Amino acid sequence: MWRGIFVVFAKEVVDNIRDRRSLMVAFIYPLLGPLILGVIISMVSNVVRVNPERHVQLPVVGAEHAPQLMAFLKNKGVNVVPAPADAKAAVRAGKANNILVVPENFTAQFGAKKTASVDLIVNSSRLPGLIALNRTLGWLGEYNQIVWGKRISTHGVDFQKLRPLTIKNVNVSSGTHIAEVLLFMVPPLFIFNLFMGGVYLAMDTTSGERERDSLEPLLINPIERWGLMLGKFLAALLFTAAAVAVQLFAFQIAFKLAGVGSFSFVHNLNALTIVGIMLMTLPLMIAAVGIQFVVATVTTSFKEAQTYLGLLPLVPAIPGMALVFSPVQVQDWMMAIPSFSQTLLLGQMVRGESITLSAVAISMATTTLLAGGLLWVVAKLYEREELIFGS
Structure with a gap:
């Protein structure tokens, strides 16, 4: 069974590597956010410095x-x-x-x-x-x-x-520069990219293959339908993780080039922090791919799936955009909300603030439960005969 899953996984990865649109979504789009943010930070730094x-x-x-x-x-x-x-x-x-x-x-x-x-x-x-x-x-x-x-x-x-009072300002911020306020923009850009990285592969391997009449021949192969789904799922997850990694390293380069001396933000996103972010957001990546597969499976056409999944990344990114203008005090109960908890934790990590292991554990646990539930739903949807013709 696992050999069959790997064969499906390898096939989808190879097919989508050959697809220019999949590569663009996974490796080009993630660069846009860091590029724009880096330019803005550099301009603000030049004004303030x-x-x-x-x-x-x-x-x-x-x-x-x-x-x-x-x-x-x-x-x-x-x-x-x-x-x-x-x-x-x-x-x-x-x-x-x-x-x-x-x-x-x-x-x-x-x-x-x-x-x-x-x-x-x-x-x-x-x-x-x-x-x-x-x-x-x-x-x-x-x-x-x-x-x-x-x-x-x-x-x-x-x-x-x-002069009864002598007032001194004590700045407890981890940063030293007004431009670091722009670091609040990193989480929504990251979340948007996370829900976008594997979206084309998810659509193409389900709705796309159904329209091309290539899904039915795959289903008659000697492999369980959940195994077929898992192979496709893992391929989409790989592209999502690749998009996330590309964007994080792009952010690191942007922070390195955005300022110099006391205005350099490279310390905010080192290699260890990137690894920590990848591990912390892995359950959210699985959940994102799960939602993509659910939508791509229940929709009747590729265009319909494209419409819904094109709007999907905006939903989890909107709270992060609101936090740019109105930051909130992080509380424990917020860690139980998938996507929102990762937005808060990512913001703290990028700004160099300390985070607690309990907060990370709660965030990962609740998101893992959601991801597992979505994976189960996708497996059940693949068992339906309507999968071949759309529903």
């Missing part, structure tokens, strides 16, 4: 009205430059990230030790603008505190007594 050897430019309107402030900014390494004639239009068009406007009455107000106002023109819809805004507000806040302290001290008041 500050070169310490390069002075940051700050266009200023009315710099002559605040010589002390300009001297402070230059001491901070800021290159103060004249602003364009139409400051708002320049910021809106992206020609400048932000522009500082010093009014004419600044000198009089500041000299009289009154509150002097400045305007900061910024486009908050652009990431460079938000980063420049945060950086400029930090400089202005520091200057404001220094001047305030000097004014208070002239009245014999201890400046430190007016």
Whole structure:
């Protein structure tokens, strides 16, 4: 029996290796996600990363009205430059990230030790603008505190007594870069690819062979129908695993090239992590192939199967996409949900966060039960005579 299963398995693998569409789904499509994500991470890294050897430019309107402030900014390494004639239009068009406007009455107000106002023109819809805004507000806040302290001290008041709190930010994130938020996109891309890797083989070996009238001759061979199904199933599983492996290694290369130094993400996905992900998601691969075979078996035509299975990868990937914008606190009961638990665990692993063995065990156990149930359903469907003609 096992020899017959291996013969069927080898036949399907060889046939689909010769099929350009199967190879494209298994080895080309998995590269698209890492390629796109790598480009995005690289672009965001270039925007956020500050070169310490390069002075940051700050266009200023009315710099002559605040010589002390300009001297402070230059001491901070800021290159103060004249602003364009139409400051708002320049910021809106992206020609400048932000522009500082010093009014004419600044000198009089500041000299009289009154509150002097400045305007900061910024486009908050652009990431460079938000980063420049945060950086400029930090400089202005520091200057404001220094001047305030000097004014208070002239009245014999201890400046430190007016500061009951000293606030320090303690970042507990495993990453050091805002671009690592994009790592939340890895799980949905991975899950989508997992449910896509062997889909063409699953359709072709069931619905496709039925339409080509080549399924009936296979069924009269001296092999149990469940054995025939298992051979085809294992072939589809192999292509799914190959697609997953290709994508993971592509992610590793993308992370390696996306940034340098402290902005490199290659440590987030090393070889050991890839092996762990492959083992952790193996039950989900079996379940995915099981769903594909169920749909391909019960549908009446190849086109109908293609319609349903084309939409299938979106269903488990949608929760992962939602987590990109609204992350959740991982809880134990979530590990009992197939696909969703793998999405959460994969996200933690890619971001370098620690995961518990109990969470992995629960996730794999529940998904294995689902995969076993689907495999049993497919075996029963192969026992039906309607398999030959469609139902």
